[in-house]
Amino acid sequence: MTKLILFNKPYGVLSQFTDKGTTGSDRPTLSKYIDVPGVYPAGRLDRDSEGLLLLTDNGKLQARIASPKFKTEKTYWVQVEGLPDDAALNALRQGVTLKDGPTRPAKVRRIDPPKIWERDPPVRFRKSVPDCWLEMIISEGRNRQVRRMTAHVGHPTLRLIRACIGDWSLEGIAPGEWRHETLTGR
Known part of the structure; x- marks a missing residue:
C-alpha cells in the first residue's frame, strides 16, 4: 500500500x-x-x-507530483510588496521570461x-510600502519560480505558502503537523 503524507512545512525547515x-x-x-520510514519528498x-x-514511498507517484511533464498544478498564497496592477498580473498570466527561459x-x-498562522520570524513590514496577497497557480516547479516571477514584474515576494498540490490541500493541518492520506484511484 502506498504511503502518502501531507505535511505543513514551517518556515525555516529544509x-x-x-x-x-x-x-x-x-x-x-x-x-x-x-518519523515514518521509507518516505521521501515529492518535490521541494x-x-x-x-x-x-x-x-x-511510491517512486511513480513521486515523479508524477514533482515532474513538470505531468503539469500537476500547485497553488500558492503569495504576499508581495506593493500593489500589482493589471499589467503585472497579465504578464504573470501570459508567462514571463526568466534567466532559465519562459515560464508557463x-x-x-x-x-x-488568508486566515493563516503567524510566521516566526514575522515578515518585516514597512509603513511606506503597501503589500497584498495573490493566489498563484503554476504547473511547473523551477527553483524559486514564484519568487522570481513576482520579482520579475516588480513585486518581490514577502511570504510564500503552498496551499495545494493537485487535489491535496493543507487545510486542517497546522504548521509542523502532518497526516496520512488515503489514496483512492490515483
Whole structure:
C-alpha cells in the first residue's frame, strides 16, 4: 500500500531529512517532524517558504507530483510588496521570461489575506510600502519560480505558502503537523 503524507512545512525547515549544508549546522529538517520510514519528498519547498509538502514511498507517484511533464498544478498564497496592477498580473498570466527561459502561464488573482498562522520570524513590514496577497497557480516547479516571477514584474515576494498540490490541500493541518492520506484511484 502506498504511503502518502501531507505535511505543513514551517518556515525555516529544509525539505530533506538530513542537512547536507555546512558542518555543525543545526538547521531543522523533516526528521524533526516526521518519523515514518521509507518516505521521501515529492518535490521541494524552499527553506524560506511554508506550506504543503507531500512525501511518499511510491517512486511513480513521486515523479508524477514533482515532474513538470505531468503539469500537476500547485497553488500558492503569495504576499508581495506593493500593489500589482493589471499589467503585472497579465504578464504573470501570459508567462514571463526568466534567466532559465519562459515560464508557463500562471493563473493569478488578488485575494484577501488568508486566515493563516503567524510566521516566526514575522515578515518585516514597512509603513511606506503597501503589500497584498495573490493566489498563484503554476504547473511547473523551477527553483524559486514564484519568487522570481513576482520579482520579475516588480513585486518581490514577502511570504510564500503552498496551499495545494493537485487535489491535496493543507487545510486542517497546522504548521509542523502532518497526516496520512488515503489514496483512492490515483
